[in-house]
Amino acid sequence: MFSRRTDLQLDRDQLGGFLPWLIAFMVFLSVLALAGTLALNQLAGRWDTGMSGTLTVQIKPSAKAIAGGAGAKAARAQDEKRLRSAVVALKTTSGVASAEALSEQNLLTLLEPWLGGGAVAGDLPLPRLIDVQLERGAEIDMAALQNKLTAVAPGAVIDDHGVWLARLIRLVRTVEALALAVLAFIALATVGTVIFTTRTGLAIHQDAIEVLHLIGAHDSYIARQFAGRALALGLKGGIIGLLLALPTLWGIGALADSLQSGLLPDLSLGVTHWMTLLVLPLTVAVIAMVTARMTVMKTLARML
Amino acid sequence: MLLRERFRFILRVCMVVMNSESGVVRFENVGLRYGLGPEVLQDISFSLAPGSFHFLVGSSGAGKSSLLKLMYLALKPSRGLISLFGRDIATTKRGELPSLRRRVGVVFQEFRLLRHLSVFDNVALPLRVAGTREAEIQKNVAELLEWVGLHDHLEARPPTLSGGQQQRLAIARAVIARPKLLIADEPTGNVDDAMALRLMHLFDELNKLGTTVVIATHNKTLVEKLGHPCLGLTDGQLQLTAGRG
Numbered sequence: 001m002f003s004r005r006t007d008l009q010l011d012r013d014q015l016g017g018f019l020p021w022l023i024a025f026m027v028f029l030s031v032l033a034l035a036g037t038l039a040l041n042q043l044a045g046r047w048d049t050g051m052s053g054t055l056t057v058q059i060k061p062s063a064k065a066i067a068g069g070a071g072a073k074a075a076r077a078q079d080e081k082r083l084r085s086a087v088v089a090l091k092t093t094s095g096v097a098s099a100e101a102l103s104e105q106n107l108l109t110l111l112e113p114w115l116g117g118g119a120v121a122g123d124l125p126l127p128r129l130i131d132v133q134l135e136r137g138a139e140i141d142m143a144a145l146q147n148k149l150t151a152v153a154p155g156a157v158i159d160d161h162g163v164w165l166a167r168l169i170r171l172v173r174t175v176e177a178l179a180l181a182v183l184a185f186i187a188l189a190t191v192g193t194v195i196f197t198t199r200t201g202l203a204i205h206q207d208a209i210e211v212l213h214l215i216g217a218h219d220s221y222i223a224r225q226f227a228g229r230a231l232a233l234g235l236k237g238g239i240i241g242l243l244l245a246l247p248t249l250w251g252i253g254a255l256a257d258s259l260q261s262g263l264l265p266d267l268s269l270g271v272t273h274w275m276t277l278l279v280l281p282l283t284v285a286v287i288a289m290v291t292a293r294m295t296v297m298k299t300l301a302r303m304l
Numbered sequence: 305m306l307l308r309e310r311f312r313f314i315l316r317v318c319m320v321v322m323n324s325e326s327g328v329v330r331f332e333n334v335g336l337r338y339g340l341g342p343e344v345l346q347d348i349s350f351s352l353a354p355g356s357f358h359f360l361v362g363s364s365g366a367g368k369s370s371l372l373k374l375m376y377l378a379l380k381p382s383r384g385l386i387s388l389f390g391r392d393i394a395t396t397k398r399g400e401l402p403s404l405r406r407r408v409g410v411v412f413q414e415f416r417l418l419r420h421l422s423v424f425d426n427v428a429l430p431l432r433v434a435g436t437r438e439a440e441i442q443k444n445v446a447e448l449l450e451w452v453g454l455h456d457h458l459e460a461r462p463p464t465l466s467g468g469q470q471q472r473l474a475i476a477r478a479v480i481a482r483p484k485l486l487i488a489d490e491p492t493g494n495v496d497d498a499m500a501l502r503l504m505h506l507f508d509e510l511n512k513l514g515t516t517v518v519i520a521t522h523n524k525t526l527v528e529k530l531g532h533p534c535l536g537l538t539d540g541q542l543q544l545t546a547g548r549g
Contacts, residue, residue, distance in 0.1 A: 007429060009420040211416050214378060215477075216406030217433045218399070301398070304380055 007212060008205045008222070010229045019197050019230075019288075020237035026190045027241025027284050028248075030183055031277050035249055037179040038273040044172040047165060055132040055140075056159040057090065057099075057149065059083050066125040083128045086153035090130060093145060095138030102129045190284060194234075194291040198226055202299050213303065223296035227289045234288035238281025245277075327351035327387075328485050328516040329375055334384030336370055343382070344370050346540045352518065354484075357511045359527045360520040362537030368520040369413060369489055371537065375518065376410045376487050377401060389484065406434055409483030411491045413520075415474040417462040423449065423473055424458045430481040444480060451506070452476045467494035475503055479510055486510060488519045492526065504530060 010016070059082055064075035083101050090099035107126050108115070115124075134140060142158060149156040202209065209222055253268065269277075329352040336345040344367045352358060362368050373379040374386060377393065386393045388404050396404070409430075417426050424445055431441045449455045452472040462470055471494045478486060486507065492500035504526055511517045518535075521527060527534060534545040 007418060007421065007425075007432070009418075207416065208418050210378075211412075211418065212429075212433065213402075214376060214405060214410060215430045215433055216402045216404075218402045221433060304377065304398075304401075 006225045006229065008201075008208050008225050010201060010205070010225060013201060013204050016229075016233060019193070019233045020240065022193055023190065023234055023237025023284060023288065024240035024244065026186050026193075027238045027281055028245045030186050030280055030284070031242060031245035032248065033179045033182045033186065034280060035245075035269060035273070035277060037176050037183070038269055038276065040172050040176045040179070042270070042273070044169050044176070047172075048169060053134045053136065053138075054161055055134065056161065057086055057130040057132060058157045058159055059086055059128045059130070059153055060155045060157070061125045061127060062155070079128065082153035082156070083130070086149055086156050087130055089148055089152045090132055090145075093140070093148065095135050095140050097133045097135045097138075099130055099132045102131060104128075187284075187287065190287060191291050194230055194288045195295050198230065198292045198295040199299065201226060201229075202296065209300070210303075213300075219297050219300040222300060223293045226296045227293040230292035231285050231289035234285030235281065238284045241284075242278070242281045249277075328354050328356075328389060329518075330385075330387045331374075332385040334374065334381045334386060336367075336374060336379065337382045344540050345374075345381075348384070348542050350535060350542060350544060352485075352516050354516055355511065355514050357508070357517045357530075357532040358519070359530075359532055359534045360518055360537065361522075361524075361527060361534050364522075366537040367540050368537055371542075372410075372487050372489050372518070372520055375485075376408050377405055406430070406481065407484040409478035409481065409486045409515075411471075411474050411478045411486075411488035413489035413493075415462070415470050417470060417473060417477070419462050422459045422461060423454055423465070426462065426473060427476045427480050429477060434481060448476050448480055452503075468496070468499060471495055472499070472503070475506070479506070482510075482513070483515060485516045486518070488517075490520055490522065492521065492523055497525075500526060501529075 059079065061079055062075045064071045065079055087099050087101055090096050102110075104126065107129065111126075142160060146156075146158050149158065212222055329350075331348045331350050334345060334348040335343050337343045348371065360368050360371065370379065374381055375388075377388070380393075389407060391400075391404060418429070421429070427445045427449060428441045431444065446455070446458075449458065452475065454469060454472055454476065457465065457469065462473065465473065471491065475488070475491055478488065488507070491507075492503055495503065500523065507517050507519065508530070536543045536545055
């Protein structure tokens, strides 16, 4: 497909200096876009498997418990009773695998990113939550379950994660699609650049190419030399781009970690993802090589 | 003497006619014009028998280079039929042209050497294009460069050579692959008479080995000395003159 020895002076034209840096820039952007896509894809998958088949039931605190004062303790006891009744009602519902009330301490831990570590149970009128796991493939009649819960625990509200999760995943998928579109545009721009530089190279070396033709060179003999050159320049540019992108990715990761906050979802990449990113320069180089070859073959086909 | 020359002329004409169907090169009513300009070649018809040696003569601008370009497939005729080694060029597929071109050695008027390649690599080019083994290339190229007197310049680049050396290099490149047809456009224009004669002897040697040779030249002394038949171009039209050989 390509040749190291060239009869054309391809390594001396100025394109040799220009193309690797352009490809490096393209690979840099591609690595960032691809890393974003892979991380978002992983996140959406994790949300999907982690949250589907679950419900949260919220038991709001009664007005007396919120107001505080003399009757607050009794009101809280009453709220606790409603919570237990709701848990029992849920456990006896067909399709529910488990129902577990979250302790007040667990609630505070969940809210720590927003409230900080100093909040104490009882300082705030927090709703109590029941984490409900559904059986695999269970179809729950939400209206009937809501009625059942209201009957035993007035003020209980079912929070079906499916609705907001579907929206969130749709958003993530849209961003993912945009990142893929960016990748496609980068690939197109790379192809366009290689076509342009190859055509320029063909024009620069037209006389030598004509001589090669006249002494009996096939188009593929000439195309091999351009393809080999494009592969070498593509690899050079790709490696430079990757070497620039990796510290950038590491920097973004380190910055996210330094926030030490549960506000940002975990966007870390797995081994497969890193391998995919490492293969990117080679992919770009192969695209450059194939593009150069096709451009030369197509252009030479117009010659006698 | 006159009778003898006439007999030879008739014999040669007969040979040309006999080989017209199987000629190495055959032109039939070929015309050539560049763009919308006038025809630079008109109704050219001739056939070169295998193993023949012809000079192509004519004044400057008569169309010699254009005729040679048609012969080494650098141009397509505007009309007429050209066949090379029995293949009609108009109906030959583009992918099959390289195999025809490999059987033709060309010495271009302006040499057209690859400036960045060494003397050795320039001569080796036709063999490399044809996929010849490197060991064979090394041997054959070295031998030929010795013969044309460039063995001391193996690694030199063409721009560092004199006009005569470049011309010898161009000739070496044209003959290295033992072509069946050798076309040379003013191959002795930049060398002294002694070297011109030496190069002509090289062409003669190749001719004796079966190569058909066509040489465009202004050098009347050489034409007369070697006595080969001439294709004469005048105002785009061709006339065949018998030689003394």
